[in-house]
Amino acid sequence: MARIGVINISDGRDYVHGGIAEFIRGNEDRLVAALQAAGHQVVRAGEAVTSNTLAGSLARQVQAEGVDLTVLHYCVWAFPHFTMLAAGQLTGPLVLVANTDPVQPGMVGMLAAGGALDQIGRTHTRLWGDPDDSALITRIGVLAAAASAVTSLRGQTFGRIGGRPMGMYTAVANADQWQRTFGVDVEEIDQWEIVRRAEAADPKEKVRARQWLERHATVHYDGDKLTEELLERQIGSYLAMRELIDEWNLDFTGIKGQPELTQYFATMDVAEAFLNDPYDWNGPKEPHVCATEADMDGALTMQILKHLTGTPVLFADVRHYHGDRDIWDLCNSGQHATWYAARSDDPAENLAKVHLYPEVFFFPAGGASVHHVAAPGEMTLARLTRHDGNYRLQLMLGEFENYDAATTETLMAMSTPEWPHAFARLDAPAEVFLSRFGANHIHAVPGDRRAELRAVCELLDIRLDEFTRG
Incomplete structure (x- = not known):
């Protein structure tokens, strides 16, 4: 507190x-x-x-x-x-x-x-x-x-691993503006550090972690896109990130990933998911915000939400709108922290709902996608975006929903079933959301935290852009 x-x-x-x-x-x-x-x-x-x-x-x-x-x-x-x-x-x-x-x-x-x-x-x-x-x-x-x-x-450091991913303007922010508005510094680190350190990571640690995942989650090896060797390479990437975080004193991070790592090394799904989790195979730990696609504004939003709640923060693409149900499929590779599968402090309870599937054609280097369906409950969804160079916080309340197995499978099959999904009903009409929301990424935490986020906007002197059906 x-x-x-x-x-x-x-x-x-x-x-x-x-x-x-x-x-x-x-x-x-x-x-x-x-x-x-x-x-x-x-x-x-x-x-x-x-x-x-x-x-x-x-x-x-x-x-x-x-x-x-x-x-x-x-x-x-x-x-x-x-x-x-x-x-x-x-x-x-x-x-x-x-x-x-x-x-x-x-x-x-x-x-x-x-x-x-x-x-x-x-x-x-x-x-x-x-x-x-x-x-x-x-x-x-x-x-x-x-x-x-x-x-x-104020005084924190964001570690950006790589650079701008796939031409995404919304993932890149001005370091001067960050320092002036939020008091945050940006440390630039090359992706080669992940490759180098992952290969040098302790082989016994990689095996122990892989076996822990095999015991608690369901691993779908296919002998091609997902093998024991590829899973251990992803685990090595996680260990590499832990080293970088400790050595550079990084408070939160983002990994570019695409296209270099996902094309020639392995996807960062395992690393990103477990960095954001409050545990790994070594036991409980403080969740570390890590944004996929080196999304700076996404990571900053997540860091604020983590400071407010102390819980892991969900990162997702706004992937699809099911107009017949008025629900959104929030889905992005393996980025969702596994904690969201059951919202339990017991990793075994969450991982019992997690599947590691072979990656899809977007990522030819292969590795595991960390799949699960987010548990139901009230959620606050938010993102810092920029309009004409000025920051604003786009904010709304929502509800994550779960359905019967057949319905869930049908909905997932309409996008990418191997990836994690959160089915969300938002307190905003689709036409309003799609017309105004300033990014393809969105972030969420459990409960109604809108009052605190309104106060954050006042303290930072940034505009609040709140969505509501009212």
Whole structure:
């Protein structure tokens, strides 16, 4: 969860503060307890702000603790210049929270402070309610989660393995713009590093991993496009990527793959799927965002979604629209993390639904495609795209659906049955989606995370383009 600072702003007159100090402290205790009960880490200022010097020093102390978001709390009338001085020391997002107790004019204090911040153009959010009101705590939590996701991006490094795939403009972003907007650096690495390191990877490790996959998933060897040797080559590619991530300190990555690797070496499906998974044959691990086709905006979207949810993020092509059912087939080679097969933390449960099929004619070098059908449930679907050079977040709610075996087989056979599929019903009419959506790739996480993503847009100062049937 997020790390939240809390600073109470008070009256600057000693004789007034002396009569309200306990009231302020009691309300702060309630607010902090409610935030901690919701799972957040809370950094408290040592005392209420009652002077200009304390406004600066307490804000600096809270800032030094690396908070994602700071709550300025108004239980009483508060001198507005205290807020201005504190805000000057706080570089992160601000939330002004007013107590609604009618005895003390906390709301008046918040409005006076908020108006002063408006005059200097300092962005902030205003909330109000009892300190332990669940709705208030939820709204603070949404803002804190968004702030944590945005803050986590800054200083990170994206590793782009290869270059632009197959002429895809939407997969390539401007490194200067990334640094300015998101604080992310881009490290360029040649695909030869995957080939070189995969061939040099520990043969015993490759065999152990292959046997683990054979035990838990269903492997369909055909003696041509999928052999033990080719599967071990793909496993070697995964091990090569793990080495590159560790050596170059890469926070998230993308692999070009097509056409060089898929034509002459092997597909990256196994590597991409298991990089995005929260496990491999060595046990649990932190999911690492890796986008196929070196899709930079896709990887960045996925990294934000991972920071928000802590879960693996789905990457897919918008492959086909079944107009008779009003559902979309989201399908892209073997990119889908196997976690989506059952959404279980137990890899055996997910892999029981996974098939490794020989790759199709698009990829003559062969290897396994990591096939499964995504488990059902509510999903948030999103992607960062660019319009006239400016970023926007395209966002919608959806539902993944499952069907009986015969229906599923029929639907998959209409596109590429060997690849993974997610059958999605979107909260957007097809004509609206196809007319406005700015890429062929889309990304998804479980649940409704639209509120957090709206807040992310505000913090990054990028446009929200939300799709809805309403």
